[in-house]
Amino acid sequence: MKIVVMIKQVPDAEEIFIDPVKFTLNRSQARGIINPSDENALEAALRIKEAVGGEITIISMGPPQAENAIIECMGRGADRGILITDRVFAAADTYATSLTLAAAIKKLGEFDLIFAGESTTDSGTGHVGPGVAEFLGIDQVTYTINTKIEGEMLIGERELEDGIEVVSARPPLLVTVMINANIPRHSSLRKKVDAIRKGIEKWDHDTLSLPPDWVGLKGSPTLVGALKIPEERKRASKIIKLEEIPDLVNELVKNGVISTGGD
Amino acid sequence: MSEFDAIVVGGGPAGSSSAIKRASSGLNVLLVERSDPPGSKNVSGGILWGKDLSAIVPDWEKNAPLERYITAKGTGFLTTDSMISIDFRSKKLEASKTGYSVLRAKLDQFLANKAKSSGATLVTGVTVDKLAFDGDRVIGVQQDGDTITSDVVILAEGANPRVAIDSGVRKPIDDQDIAIGIKQVIRLPESTINERFNLRGNQGFAGEYVLGFLQGTVKAGAFMYTNKDTISLGIVVNMSGLRENNSTYSFNIMEQFASHPFIQPYIEGGKVEEYSAHLVCEGGINSVPKLSGNGYMIAGDSAGLTFSNGLVIQGMNYAISSGIAAAETAIAAKAKNNYSSDFLSSYDTNLSANYVLKDMNTFRGIENVTWSNLMHKAVPGIAENVLFRMFNETGQPKEHLSSILMDSIRESKYSKSDLIIEAYRALRRL
Numbered sequence: 001m002k003i004v005v006m007i008k009q010v011p012d013a014e015e016i017f018i019d020p021v022k023f024t025l026n027r028s029q030a031r032g033i034i035n036p037s038d039e040n041a042l043e044a045a046l047r048i049k050e051a052v053g054g055e056i057t058i059i060s061m062g063p064p065q066a067e068n069a070i071i072e073c074m075g076r077g078a079d080r081g082i083l084i085t086d087r088v089f090a091a092a093d094t095y096a097t098s099l100t101l102a103a104a105i106k107k108l109g110e111f112d113l114i115f116a117g118e119s120t121t122d123s124g125t126g127h128v129g130p131g132v133a134e135f136l137g138i139d140q141v142t143y144t145i146n147t148k149i150e151g152e153m154l155i156g157e158r159e160l161e162d163g164i165e166v167v168s169a170r171p172p173l174l175v176t177v178m179i180n181a182n183i184p185r186h187s188s189l190r191k192k193v194d195a196i197r198k199g200i201e202k203w204d205h206d207t208l209s210l211p212p213d214w215v216g217l218k219g220s221p222t223l224v225g226a227l228k229i230p231e232e233r234k235r236a237s238k239i240i241k242l243e244e245i246p247d248l249v250n251e252l253v254k255n256g257v258i259s260t261g262g263d
Numbered sequence: 264m265s266e267f268d269a270i271v272v273g274g275g276p277a278g279s280s281s282a283i284k285r286a287s288s289g290l291n292v293l294l295v296e297r298s299d300p301p302g303s304k305n306v307s308g309g310i311l312w313g314k315d316l317s318a319i320v321p322d323w324e325k326n327a328p329l330e331r332y333i334t335a336k337g338t339g340f341l342t343t344d345s346m347i348s349i350d351f352r353s354k355k356l357e358a359s360k361t362g363y364s365v366l367r368a369k370l371d372q373f374l375a376n377k378a379k380s381s382g383a384t385l386v387t388g389v390t391v392d393k394l395a396f397d398g399d400r401v402i403g404v405q406q407d408g409d410t411i412t413s414d415v416v417i418l419a420e421g422a423n424p425r426v427a428i429d430s431g432v433r434k435p436i437d438d439q440d441i442a443i444g445i446k447q448v449i450r451l452p453e454s455t456i457n458e459r460f461n462l463r464g465n466q467g468f469a470g471e472y473v474l475g476f477l478q479g480t481v482k483a484g485a486f487m488y489t490n491k492d493t494i495s496l497g498i499v500v501n502m503s504g505l506r507e508n509n510s511t512y513s514f515n516i517m518e519q520f521a522s523h524p525f526i527q528p529y530i531e532g533g534k535v536e537e538y539s540a541h542l543v544c545e546g547g548i549n550s551v552p553k554l555s556g557n558g559y560m561i562a563g564d565s566a567g568l569t570f571s572n573g574l575v576i577q578g579m580n581y582a583i584s585s586g587i588a589a590a591e592t593a594i595a596a597k598a599k600n601n602y603s604s605d606f607l608s609s610y611d612t613n614l615s616a617n618y619v620l621k622d623m624n625t626f627r628g629i630e631n632v633t634w635s636n637l638m639h640k641a642v643p644g645i646a647e648n649v650l651f652r653m654f655n656e657t658g659q660p661k662e663h664l665s666s667i668l669m670d671s672i673r674e675s676k677y678s679k680s681d682l683i684i685e686a687y688r689a690l691r692r693l
Contacts, residue, residue: 031299031300031303072299072388075386075388075389186388186389186407187388187389188389188406188407188409189295189386189389189391189404189406189407189409189411190406190407190409190411192386192388192389193293193384193386193411196384196386197384
């Protein structure tokens with residue numbers, strides 16, 4: 001089974017802050033991590049590879065330092081890593097990103113399954129996985145928490161608002177994976193040393209030979225209007241001692257915060 | 264034939280220095296660090312003393328991520344109401360640039376990347392399980408069921424040397440040799456730090472204090488260091504004291520220190536950006552294990568190579584120096600193709616010849632002074648009493664210093680003879 005896993009290196013959300021003057025996300029202090037649900041996507045792919053055999057290729061689009069995230073994925077069991085990196089791809093929105101990734105997967109040749117995280121923590125649109133499926137013209141199984149191969153079919157459990165839907169679909173397919181789908185494994189020293197030795201492949205604009213106005217900022221129809229920090233609402237706070245609870249209840253009743261019930 | 268000439272376990276100052284030295288000499292080195300990026304899992308007060316890095320990174324003073332150079336050194340005692348301290352500020356200290364405040368998240372990454380650019384294979388985010396043995400000879404490391412082989416392994420795991428202990432090459436750590444360190448990194452504007460600590464530009468302050476206000480047998484020291492736009496504030500609590508006093512919590516001691524009337528003004532309005540805790544080696548020379556054996560060497564905190572006499576507290580320089588010494592031995596071993604315990608024991612000899620083990624031998628037993636009742640329970644109260652009576656004007660006739668001192672000793676619960684004996688012991692060891 002030929003499997004592609006799409007991952008993105010994102011800044012650790014705990015280390016991002018909003019620049020209070022320019023209202024932009026300051027990511028300079030944040031370390032790069034694999035987007036959390038992409039780790040679940042890789043884990044889901046690894047489990048299928050372990051069950052039915054196959055080869056996993058990691059594809060990521062991003063700056064050169066995203067190499068670390070790809071090496072980490074290979075350290076967990078992926079076989080090959082490709083980083084799509086070029087200045088002209090910068091500032092792409094989800095449309096241009098999906099198009100570029102789809103072009104890369106097409107160039108890769110035949111595939112059975114493409115796995116992607118449900119959404120990223122840095123923009124959270126959830127567009128890119130489904131977008132790639134659309135550009136490639138293949139079916140998609142989204143929001144999965146469990147996937148397995150039975151015969152020629154992929155069985156996917158989709159976590160929806162009103163329950164879990166079990167679907168059966170025929171590859172080639174794109175599958176998006178939820179953050180609660182599984183517990184991602186750690187990389188191993190053996191596999192990581194091998195991954196560093198093997199290295200990753202870097203593909204640029206020339207490799208993909210897409211028209212320049214299809215990629216990066218030029219190929220992006222989305223415009224970000226503004227980014228605002230909502231004002232923090234100051235709440236009254238008070239520390240109450242045990243014996244003061246009756247007074248507190250009276251005060252809350254008086255202010256209409258709680259009612260005494262009855263009528 | 265081994266896969267690597269050397270495997271270094273741990274990418275702190277000891278491990279990375281060792282890897283830089285080895286890789287620059289053309290050895291095929293694997294450096295494994297469990298945190299990603301390196302430096303994100305350790306806790307260190309954060310003053311790098313000395314110039315040991317010059318041997319492996321000649322331009323470190325220009326290019327390493329250093330915060331401030333120490334021009335002012337404070338040391339003293341804190342009681343509930345008072346701070347009694349020496350504040351040594353000197354153009355001479357400034358000229359010698361002998362200590363730099365550092366943030367390890369930055370410095371460790373810098374050093375690990377140096378190792379990588381020197382040719383070492385750097386693997387982060389992976390924890391080594393154990394040493395791999397063939398008979399009694401170390402032949403590499405085990406991780407997740409795999410064995411990665413090397414001619415020699417350097418264990419530089421830090422204060423909690425799990426691989427060394429689990430592999431049986433080091434005994435578990437005793438309570439008496441260990442303390443708990445807690446540290447906050449507090450952000451404040453650079454100009455505010457300069458004003459509060461009376462500093463200019465990149466001048467820095469490093470202060471260390473005995474916490475004389477603690478109850479029972481709990482003993483703790485504390486530190487306050489200036490970085491560029493943060494302050495590193497922390498405590499080091501003696502482990503056995505904590506075990507004996509079940510109602511004392513280390514985090515409360517941290518709060519007491521941070522809210523002390525003469526510490527709090529320094530950090531007022533600052534934002535706590537990091538809060539971390541870690542083991543700290545405090546055992547002195549008696550806690551240093553066998554430093555090498557058949558196919559392995561131990562460096563830095565893993566080997567208990569730290570120095571503290573209460574006035575001078577150092578660790579990173581001992582780590583760097585021992586890491587380099589281990590690398591030199593490994594390079595010589597490669598040339599002779601001899602990794603026996605006999606040959607590797609030249610590492611111990613090298614360390615004995617340089618300041619690392621010399622210092623630790625000179626100050627043998629110093630841990631008994633730095634953690635003594637005299638320093639933690641008697642002196643702070645007596646000193647406060649003497650100074651208060653000397654400086655407080657009550658309109659009463661004045662007394663000689665000697666009689667104030669004798670009064671103060673009498674008021675403390677220590678006998679004069681005990682104090683004299685303890686003080687004599689302390690002076691000899693300092």
